[in-house]
Amino acid sequence: MDLNTKYTPHSWPDHPESATLEGKNKFLGFWLFLGGETVLFASLFATYLALKNRGPSGMEFTTQELFELPLVFIMTMLLLTSSLTSVYAMYHMKNYNFKAMQAWLAVTVLLGAAFLGFEIYEFYHYVHLGFTYDQSAFSSAFFTLVGTHGLHVLIGLGWITLLMLRNTKRGFNLYNAPKFYVASLYWHFIDVVWVFIFTVVYLMGVIG
């Protein structure tokens, strides 16, 4: 396959992400990876659930005292919306509209960064209250689970940004189309995990 092959909207394949063998491999490999990530997050969730609200005798912080739903709601909206914007980006990739794709990806990245900003603020706030990483088993489990998700967001942001920068000048080809596609899958997966985090950690935490 050749990088220099130029496509027109008419010759651009319907599924650019899986038009080449490399693309197909990347696509499948990435899905498999997500299968593994599911188990990874499940292990973290399981650990969190087992350690929820557990601490040394006389522990101060519990989920109910700690969590503030408005913040979580905003974060959820940001991330959900970014999921939609990345769908838009892929829509434009299929339509061979590079500029539009880049623009939507940029929006996605901005939304993701805002999400991350709130998360960092949230953590900072907790630590400020005295709910530090080594404060209890619960705090360790909470920061590890939510932090791992945050790390995924960070990696996703870095990845998408790098892809955008790398390809600004050259537009679409069948070499980078799968890369964009897979990055967007990753982004959706991050959202999937967040759906469980806000449900299991925050909402169920507030309930008790």
Added chain:
Amino acid sequence: MSSIAQKKGFGATLWDYLTTVDHKKIAILYLITGGFFFIVGGIEAMLIRIQLLKPDNDFVAAGLYNEIITMHGTTMIFLAAMPLLFGFMNAAVPLQIGARDVAFPFLNSLGFWMFFFGGIFLNLSWFLGGAPDAGWTSYASLAISSPGHGIDFYALGLQISGGGTLIAGINFLVTIINMRAPGMTYMRMPLFTWTTFVASALILFAFPPLTVGLFLMIFDRMFGANFFDHTMGGNTIIWEHLFWIFGHPEVYILILPAFGIFSEIFSTFSRKRLFGYSAMVFATVLIGFLGFMVWAHHMFTTGMGATANAIFAVATMAIAVPTGVKIFNWLLTMWGGSIKFTTPMLYAVGFIPSFVAGGVTGVMQASAPLDYQLHDSYFIVAHFHYVIVGGVVLGLLAGLHYYWPLMFNTMLNEAMGKITFWLFFLGFHLTFFIQHFLGLLGMPRRVFTYGEDQGWDLFNAISSYGAIFMAAGVIVLVVNIVMTIAKNVPVGRDPWGDGRTLEWAIPQPVPFYNFKQIPLVRGLDTYWIEKQEGNVEGMTYAEPIGDIHMPNNSIIPFIMSLGLFVGAFGALYNGEQPWAIPVLGLGLIITFAAMATRSLKDDLGYHIHKEDLLNEKGGKH
């Protein structure tokens, strides 16, 4: 570009191997590294047996003994058995399915180097203040309180090499799903490919829990977390679950590929198609599936409660059924065949009674109330060495002899191979059979010594002498390998004469692009079919000769892994050395910079042109 290795300087060869993305060369790397670690683990085993040779022995001290068993178990499982299996998978699977390469050549190399550096990191613990000493299972309460850095080496080393394993697993899955030659349907795939496939799926799902467990351990030990500190609300049983959710599938990750190798060998040297092929495939998948439902049988005495114990007991026993299906199908493959007792076949034939003996003791252990007695006694040690040595290691040795000509175009000496077999086989039974009774007589495992007053002297001595036979067998094998390499007599294609699957149809030495033309697979055991029809080419082609696309070599995987290796030292000495955090940062920067280079620089590979292919004589038919 010739596949026949030109005489290259040492430096050039080294560079070639550091940067290679060719699955055949990566196979050799796995073989060498895995072989090295097998010897290391074997020497540790010998130290164990020397210490236990007589009661109240003081050959190694109490603390050191624990380090030795921990490293023996960890090395053998993570650094010897699995990599050696990866070696054979890399050598054979792409050829078996008619692929030019694996799906992700770059990641293939990355997987290897991560395993390599993880293994080296783990073993450096010997020289940097002491090895891990909490057993290969590293149960949390002991591991958290273990002084020194041993456990840190364990957690970080396994984390790195585990990442490599996960990558290798995904690579094989995608390779097998996407890269099969035309006509190679799922139900025509050789059994070794099938078992590789299922084992890789197990890797995909089993390693993440280990990753999480290890991270929790790292955070607890190095960064002040409280997952396993019960005074802070933590819970040590979490580790046990995470470890065994990984650990039990792990044993099937080991045994399934070995089953695959044996399946190939049985049908090859019985000159007969594998009996009940579809049942074999189904059984493989079922074993893989059930393998995830049974982990708590390692925790019967943890106090999970009667219901959990009963459920896991019954689920565990169920695995005997598909495994039995395999055993009987192998027997029936030989039945009515024309059995030739080559060295690989000897191993395969030796494997059946050994593995069955080990498997049935597994079922006994699955009976929870009985396991209350057996657990953590030498009965367990006997069980798992029967399945591991009698299954996995015999499989590896069989595979070594069987695939040697495929990998190196030379043949290991058959006479010496048979000597190795007999020494190893007899030594193995001598060492481990008696250990069942030691367990029943009340000997716990992981004891560095035992008193004279307990009645275990004789059996332990027998066990230790048996190990000497195994060591002798291994030494003969090493001599055999050295002599074969020194003599270097090429043997050409299909040296066993009875090859049935595609890898044997390929000319020797295997061209670096594997297949000049992608073959068309016309049934199970394609090469056998072609041979029966008198096709001298050995295969039917699916395409005319054309340009071949090849990936470029790259040093980046090496550098990425090196970065992790460096960074691990930083994490290890966190809070203890002023340079710790900078080094951790440096390592991660190296890794991420290498990764960024990889993604910024297009790597499109290159093409071998049709004309060059036509001119090339390639290997002999």
Added chain:
Amino acid sequence: MMKGLKKWRLFSMLTALMIFLAGCGDEHLSTLTPAGQVGRDQLNLMILSTAIMVLVIIVVMIVYIIAIMKFRRSKLGEDFIPKQVEGNHTLEIIWTTVPIILLLILTVPTVIATYELADTKGMDKKDENGNKTAVTVNVEANLYWWEFEYPDLGIVTAQELVVPTGEKVYFNLKAADVKHSFWIPAAGGKLDTNVDNINTFFLDFDNPSDSLEDGVFYGKCAELCGPSHALMDFKVKTLDREDFNAWVEDMKASADQAAPETAVAQEGQEIFEQSCISCHAVSGAGTAGSVGPNLATFGDRNRVAGFLEHNEENIKAWINDPQEFKPGNKMPQPEDLPKRNGKELTDQELTALTEYLMGLSVEE
């Protein structure tokens, strides 16, 4: 029918084998010579499962041997091309169902025994006076030693468990530092002592242990717990109910033990009260949770530190250098003991301590 008969013969053969093997082992330590019903139940499962497994092995071996004898290429000729059989459904069904049946035979007693052995309801049973009927022992596993508390009787002992015969004895197990596992092979299976929770089970013993070679059963720690895991032994003395009650009374009385008789022992007592008492209690009346083993019954012990032969020489040697015997154990070297200020113990002091310790006894 033939098959059933064959299995039966196999069964008795196996029992014979077990008895033979039992001969190799020590009665006080072997799982093959069960000391009570729990161990017997488990041995029965052992025999049943072994019978099934041997049957499986025999079947496999018959097919196997015939196959490798009959179908050798050396006999069939180099050119022989066997028929390429695909499979056989009948056979497949047979070797799927027969193992399932064999496994079902094993599952039923397995599940029953799992529930039976987990049934510790009897622990809380009370007689009409509101006293608990069963003996309950709280076991606390410490880095390399065992503490046995009898919460209902108000006594505590270490390293040597004393239990009545002919009844179920209940155990609450926990670990003080890292995970250990409580195992008396002759009496029955083990149960872990976790750090996070208390595990509960029961054992029973048929006969007083004085008929045994050493007069005690051997107990083991079955979970790797550090360098001296191998040495974390304890001993079990079983007494019939009457003797047991007497022992309990003696233990309770040990609170006001008579002063040592000899001058040497008195000197020993002085040193002990300076340097040792902070960790070692000498009264059997009390509760669990001390830093070192309770030494109330030390003079009657069978072992020093759980595994060394019980004699004066070993006691001296132990006190003089505990790390030499159990690497990593928590008893300080003499110079690090309280009030020693870095001074080692002289021979004379060691003798004194030893004589004092040997005098600590609740038996006559």
Added chain:
Amino acid sequence: MAHDVHTHVKSNIEFEYARRRAANEMRGQVTTFAIMIFLTLIAFTMVLAGFSAYLVIPFILLLAAIQVVLQLYYFMHMSHKGHETASLFLYSGALIAAITVLTFLTIVWW
């Protein structure tokens, strides 16, 4: 040869058709998004309204599951052709995930 890409130049009709289909699909995606937002709102409100935990917890878990299915099938196109293996593996992962969480909720503490 496997690495060749057979490019097919669409006729105008094909092209228009593909465009329209994509646009339709995109409209569907927006609907999906709206549903997801809606589900999220319900979940948060349920919790804030303070119903019994026995009612709310299963319910919000169900909502989460629906959202995930929407993400997978609409945003990530798992219903499309060529996703068979992907979904097989994802479901296997989900199954193992479920078992893991289940055991941690039942037999880790006493």
